[in-house]
Amino acid sequence: APPAPSPYGQPPAQPYPGQPGQPGQPAPYGQPQATGGVPQGGGAPGLQAALSTYREAPTGQRWTPQNTRLMRVDLGVGGQPVLARQGAMVLYQGKVDFSYKGAGFRGRIVGNATGQEMQLMRCTGQGQVFLAENAAELHPIELQGDAICVSAENVLAFDESLHHEVRRIEGHGIPGGALFTMQFQGTGTVVVKTEGTPVVLPVTPTTFADSNAIVAWSAGAQVIISSQVRLRRSAYPGHSGETVNLQFRGAPGNFIVVQPHEV
Incomplete structure (x- = not known):
């Protein structure tokens, strides 16, 4: 040898x-x-x-992390289309069709700070699609009939089989006047992107999170706009520099996900 x-x-x-x-x-x-x-x-x-x-790390599963910053989805496993943030595809193999038009099919999501629309692309076929965005850390979250709320800024991709709806959390001090979130429910996977490694904390009566750092929370948690408590390190033109915190309440078992970065 x-x-x-x-x-x-x-x-x-x-x-x-x-x-x-x-x-x-x-x-x-x-x-x-x-x-x-x-x-x-x-x-x-x-x-x-x-x-x-x-x-490449093939597993025979539908969603497979290739590393902490690159996700592969095999469209042939399960046969369901995937909705992904437009521009997130970095590589694909096999027969895959990408659809960008007809955004009325649930393809438009209003952005957070800018108020612009976040376009989704629909991926169908029998091939494999590799997804990433700006080397952000990626986290596949599998839902089995439960529900989760995710900041729209942190959504990378999800199974079309998941029911999803856009929600607004309005409050003075939030960039753009509102925090746009997506609530996912059903059976399937949603891929969340974060800047840095996030932390998951249980919801207690004294749980507060910066509205610019919150990533996701359990759908059963109640969200309350808290008073302005500090100044941002930097403010953009037209913004006072103040920010707000979100208070979370809920029964035991509820949680929040926070990233070590402010959007």
């Missing part, structure tokens, strides 16, 4: 030209020496060893 490749697919270190040979390394005197760091045979073994960490 051939010897195992060295770290990162490089061959064993060769002595400098003119130095005495070492067993198993340089060719005998007068014979041509191997040059460069490419293994013989076209470099395939070395390259494969170097890139093996980044190979």
Whole structure:
């Protein structure tokens, strides 16, 4: 059997030209020496060893994280279309159709701070689609008849089989005057994106979250606009610089998800 490749697919270190040979390394005197760091045979073994960490991770499941920032969905598993944020597709394999027109089919979602529409694309077919956005961390959340509310800014993709509706949380101090959320319910998966690793906390009578950092919460939790408690580190033109907190109330078992970043 051939010897195992060295770290990162490089061959064993060769002595400098003119130095005495070492067993198993340089060719005998007068014979041509191997040059460069490419293994013989076209470099395939070395390259494969170097890139093996980044190979595709097929699992036979519908949703498969390739790493913390890249998600693969196999449309052939389950046969249901997927709705994804327009522009989130970075690669696809097989026969996949993307539909952007006819946004009235639940394809338009009003943005949070800008008031602009967030366009969704509909992915159908029998292939695999790889999704990402700005190297954000991605988290697949599987629903089995339960419900969750997600900030519209943090939605990357979801199964079309999920029932979803857009909701507004209005309050002075929220950019754009309202926080737009999506409530998902049913059976399927929604992929949430965050800036940094989020934290999940149980809802207590004293649970407050910055409206710009909240990612998601259980649908059974009650959301209340709290008083303005501090100034933002920076304010954009036309904004006072003040922000609001959201207070969450609910029975035991309710939770919130917060990211270490303000939108």
